[in-house]
Amino acid sequence: MCGIVGYIGHDNATPILLNGLKRLEYRGYDSAGLAIRQKDGSIKATRRVGKVANLAAALTTEPEDSGLGISHTRWATHGGVTEPNTHPHASWNKKIFLVHNGVIENYQQLKTSLLAKGVTFENETDSEVLSNLIAYNLEQQSEEISVKSVNKAIRTSLASVEGTYGLAILCSDLPDSLFGARKGSPLILGVGKNEMMLASDASAIRARTREVVYLDDNQIVTLNHDNFNITTFEETEVVPEISTISWKDEDANLGDFEHYMLKEIHDQPSALENAFRGRLDMEEGISKFGGLNLSRQAIRHIDRITIVACGTAWHAGLVGEYLIEKYARIPVEVEYASEFRYRNAPMDKNTLVIVISQSGETIDTLEAQREAQRKGYHVIGIINNVGSTIARENDGGIYQHSGPEIGVASTKAFTSQLLILSMLSIYFGRTRDLSYADGCKMVDAIKELPNLIKQTLELSDSIKAIAKKFAHYHDFLFLGRLEMFPIALEGALKLKEISYIHAEGYPSAEMKHGPIALISEDCPSIVIVPDDETLKKNLSSVQEVKARKGKVIIITDSHDIPSSLADELIIVPKAHNCVRPILMTIPLQLISYYIAVELGKDVDKPRNLAKSVTVE
Numbered sequence: 001m002c003g004i005v006g007y008i009g010h011d012n013a014t015p016i017l018l019n020g021l022k023r024l025e026y027r028g029y030d031s032a033g034l035a036i037r038q039k040d041g042s043i044k045a046t047r048r049v050g051k052v053a054n055l056a057a058a059l060t061t062e063p064e065d066s067g068l069g070i071s072h073t074r075w076a077t078h079g080g081v082t083e084p085n086t087h088p089h090a091s092w093n094k095k096i097f098l099v100h101n102g103v104i105e106n107y108q109q110l111k112t113s114l115l116a117k118g119v120t121f122e123n124e125t126d127s128e129v130l131s132n133l134i135a136y137n138l139e140q141q142s143e144e145i146s147v148k149s150v151n152k153a154i155r156t157s158l159a160s161v162e163g164t165y166g167l168a169i170l171c172s173d174l175p176d177s178l179f180g181a182r183k184g185s186p187l188i189l190g191v192g193k194n195e196m197m198l199a200s201d202a203s204a205i206r207a208r209t210r211e212v213v214y215l216d217d218n219q220i221v222t223l224n225h226d227n228f229n230i231t232t233f234e235e236t237e238v239v240p241e242i243s244t245i246s247w248k249d250e251d252a253n254l255g256d257f258e259h260y261m262l263k264e265i266h267d268q269p270s271a272l273e274n275a276f277r278g279r280l281d282m283e284e285g286i287s288k289f290g291g292l293n294l295s296r297q298a299i300r301h302i303d304r305i306t307i308v309a310c311g312t313a314w315h316a317g318l319v320g321e322y323l324i325e326k327y328a329r330i331p332v333e334v335e336y337a338s339e340f341r342y343r344n345a346p347m348d349k350n351t352l353v354i355v356i357s358q359s360g361e362t363i364d365t366l367e368a369q370r371e372a373q374r375k376g377y378h379v380i381g382i383i384n385n386v387g388s389t390i391a392r393e394n395d396g397g398i399y400q401h402s403g404p405e406i407g408v409a410s411t412k413a414f415t416s417q418l419l420i421l422s423m424l425s426i427y428f429g430r431t432r433d434l435s436y437a438d439g440c441k442m443v444d445a446i447k448e449l450p451n452l453i454k455q456t457l458e459l460s461d462s463i464k465a466i467a468k469k470f471a472h473y474h475d476f477l478f479l480g481r482l483e484m485f486p487i488a489l490e491g492a493l494k495l496k497e498i499s500y501i502h503a504e505g506y507p508s509a510e511m512k513h514g515p516i517a518l519i520s521e522d523c524p525s526i527v528i529v530p531d532d533e534t535l536k537k538n539l540s541s542v543q544e545v546k547a548r549k550g551k552v553i554i555i556t557d558s559h560d561i562p563s564s565l566a567d568e569l570i571i572v573p574k575a576h577n578c579v580r581p582i583l584m585t586i587p588l589q590l591i592s593y594y595i596a597v598e599l600g601k602d603v604d605k606p607r608n609l610a611k612s613v614t615v616e
């Protein structure tokens, strides 16, 4: 986690870095800091606990800024949320200042060795070891301090470091240089007109330039205001590939919405249209994807699919399991990425691995992908963030095109993952044994989806009123069967994440095997009741809750459920089963959102969370 931004150019670095940090706050918001080279040549660091706004407030006077600086927004791993633990970290001799995203696994051992050599430390972080180690190795060189000697000190230091890092580094003796290094944590170089930037992701750079270079692992970059040079750790020159960022600025703006989460919920009609645009063949009743790198013959030979993801993306994978098994008749396993990497599950020779990640930077998912590739499996990704590490390293994939998702609680990225999995089930199904007629019905249903989402969003006011009534409860159960079970899990996760209310998702019928003990007038249940063959059984579960004085909110697409059965009835439009989970999700997103707002919670930046989890 954590976000880093560096700038070298002719404008004041301070406002550029603050703006970049605000864009990266989704990566962590425990504390923030920056180090700016002043006009008199000194480097001034300012650090504050809390959000970037606190740091900005501490920088009210006109900065004596010379257009060179580094900055950081922190999600604490090693060491508490305190000002001394806030980045940038300076070396004991104030020669090296750096910001770090990642984890240094052998920091204790490196620290002990540096302490024995007389180096002093000021805080509890693993990152401070890096500034001291680089400064120490620089001091050991007999030559005068230069770009070359700092480069060498960085290289020597990183050779003894175990762990992950994206780094931006300043040397107090070099007024025109900024350094970066990457291993395991993302780092992007922004190439502007007479200015360069370093950042954890493109959103921090976009306001200055759209030309970027995605650094790879084991690379070091040296920048001045009009040039840059990338080498590998083994000192091989890298020929950079410059890409252009395609997101529009307005995609990341709040507009008239109070929170990003609400904006992103309302983005869903267009986000999902972007996900299917150009990917549906109405004539053939099939979906199509450009970048899977899988021939039709290869698809016919797939024996099994393993889906790997974390959090909300894992819930999307669970829905994918139902859809792919139902429509493509391929057995599917869904694994937590963090478990997959270490448990060495036996897999069939012809297993296809699908990784799902909004950010494309989740380290657990990235490492799971690498493990699957190491073992020779073809890995495809369903990824939102274009150019992210997972997207660049996999063997093929599908971009979600949801646009930037800034609210920490995933909404539009989740529903677009569901849609892509649905389209994948059509593509695989039609390549194997899904009929033309069934394919056509599914493709038609997908085309209708944006309209149906708009109709569902029109329920917002009534859902807001329901949320107000239920905001004071401390426990909730979310129940759903088959593909609605993962939707129940996702509903519970959304509520937990942003309102800090305890919530659990269960398969409806499992409730009577244990969780029913929780039910009382103090623990309401939100039950998803699709109008299908499970309707009667789901209503039996509702009766069991009501019999125990539990309040019930039913989300359904049936018009035949007597309103007396539920305390609240939310009716979404009817749709084909392949897109129905998407429509059932939207009321759950709105309930969580409005409950959190009612409770006065910080919806877009919930406590303890970060949008992109880049530590294991």
Ligand code: M6R
Binding pocket: 310, 311, 312, 313, 356, 357, 358, 359, 360, 361, 362, 365, 408, 409, 410, 411, 497, 609, 610, 611, 612, 613
């Ligand atoms: O970027 P990813 O999709 O890989 O992120 C995975 C999870 O960290 C993420 O879905 C998390 O659970 C969200 N906070 C859910 O709202």
